[in-house]
Amino acid sequence: MDKALAEFVEMLRYSDVPVTIKETVDAANTVRLIGYQDRGLLKIALSQVMAKTIEEHEAFDRCFDEFFSYRINPDFAPEEEIADPEEDGNGEENGNEADVLDRLDQGSGGINPTSGGGQGGGGLSGSPSGSGSGSPLVDLLERNDRTEITMTMQSAAGAVELQNIVLMTQRGLYSRRIMEQMGLNEANKELFRREREGDETGARRLSGRLDILFEAVRDLVDRQLAFTATGKSKQFRQDILKNVRLSNVEQRDFKHMRELVRRMAKRLTDLNSRVRKVKNRGHLDIRKTMRRNVAYDGVMFETHWKQKQKDRPKVMAVCDVSGSVAQVARFLLLFLYSLNEVLPKVRSFAFSGTLGEVTDNFNKMSPEDAIPLAIEKFGGRSTDYGRAMEDFKELCLDEIDNRTTVIFLGDGRSNGADPRIDILKEVKQRAKRVIWLNPERKSAWGSGDSEMLRIAPYCTTAETCNTLGKLELIIRDLLKSS
């Protein structure tokens, strides 16, 4: 498999197209079959091998166009990174490396805009004056072998792990590192030496070449950034979002968060929705039972039943949306919303003063509408856990059975009102389990008007939950043991 394809696979993976090893092998076979010449055909063929859903097809198309607009002949010279300007629709500010390096040759002819025409020195290619300078980079530049320079640049890029570049702002850093890896310091010393010794032409020549090299490195970095950054920076951001405190997440990240949360909820339920149990009641499957019992001369030892039961947890989630937890509530509601999308039996409630059900809104509206509506409708009043408990009891205590999980999301600060622990106790007796998720740290529990210390004993688990990562862990446990 060639390097170009490997890089393409990596780019796809960062863009949410999970290409497995088997699919990569298939892709390599496809490339062998079809070749790189017919770009349109290759795109169609590869998309069928590598992308397996409609969303993945979209991402694939985007990546393919982006990737192959840079690489025109990857199969001919993959390690030389030659980008052909022929399909130059990419409009990026970076020129291209091959061109820049070409100027190294041209530079000797004196036409070089970047070095300000300072390259007075004549034919450098065979110039003996530079050799033996003690610096490999200077030697390299003096020798002026484009392939060799490119190779050195590539290996330096590998050494500083350029493929890890994520953000635009890291460009300077990585360029510098690559230059240093290639021996910038020695070259600078050589430059000083020449200036000191009055070798003006030599010094100017070297500095001009260093400038060109720097530009080439810069292009290399830019290109790498363009390959991986789109997908990677998204992943980077999501990794950070997972671990940042929910209360600190900005509004503008809400959209990213939504995607992240939805995927999380989907993954969790995918993992767990496949459990099915064969019920030991309902209709007897006569045919299957007979077949199974042929060996016993028709005496029915083994029975087989028609009915199957999907084992999915029934969840009731109660979310505090009052002022004190408003920042977090948005995300907790978002998670509830996503859970609602993937689990059929989630009932969601919101409260600050009074409590009400929001399941219907969640079913009908997009989260951008449903969540602010829930906060507007039930939020804004001072928290009264006692009142909320009473409402909850009235609304749905009868429906809580031994397969129901009840999740409370709130800080347990009841403004001095009686939190009605007795109702919570009743709920716990009926439910399979009661989980209390509190955005506050455990050390703050019980301080001030917090009733958490009284509440916690009546919960199966009471946990601090202030990042998405933690939320995921808790919900995973919930689904696993159900």
Place this chain on the structure above:
Amino acid sequence: MNNNKNWNCYVTLIDKDPAAAIEEIRAGFETAGYICDRHIATSIYLSQKLDKPILVEGPPGVGKTELAKASSEIFASPLIRLQCYEGLDESKALYEWKYGKQLLYTQILKEKLGDLLEGAVGLEASMDKLHEFGDSFYSEKFLEARPLLQALKSEEKTVLLIDEIDKADHEFEAYLLEILSDYQISVPEIGTIRAKNKPLVFLTSNNSREMSDALKRRCLHLYIPFPDTALERRIIQKRVPEIEEDLRNQLVSFVQQLRAQDLKKLPAVSETIDWARTLLLLHAEKLDVDLVRNTLNILLKFEDDIDNMNSDVPKFIAEALKERV
């Protein structure tokens, strides 16, 4: 049509230039009355070369099943079809033992038992004697081949269509994995049965549920969307050749406009074809409001949709009448 000739020409072409082979496949489909774009032809080509099944997804009525039928025609191979539904299990899809036959044979052979055990003294010796005959009741003679096994055992290359796989259960998907990746089935009593000729496998799905990753990994993924105007015109031209060109363009334009609306069920290609046939039957020369209103129930299958669209019909017709060649 001389199908055999067709088939042979594919075999030779596939070893040539891929682009030409794909074009040839596309042309082959066209002669078989199935108009397809390059995507579809490419995936047929790839599935032949890489020996991979094709998972076809797309809205209902875009010709997913039809693709398998057309393939069976142009490759001149028999089509074996397995319709999936909830509760489908391996005894209906893979194989089953012929229990009746087994029982019958044991009854008939009861009398022979004495002869067989002749000379054997004692229980142990009789048992040994019996063991010599092997598991003759669990041999291929008593194996009832169901569609999947039929496809593998077939002497000639077959086209295997596993229709609406999304309707089947998760377990069934798991049964399929062995066939899809290795073209073989393991029967515990007999062993592994390998395909004599690897069949061309199509799986279709309406996306009523997500397929498992394991299944997707083993397949090429082909998504067939609703055709664009040009393609749909060609389809109608192929399937209803008697219809006048003007009317054809008008009706395609009308259907395309309908698809842009919010409907419970969008009209599919098969419905466009039905409508074209209807208009032909009614000797229509061009679309007019009454005609369309009276025949709208062919395109739209929900009362709500028909009610909602009724008022827009004149607007769509005006737009459709602007269509010229």
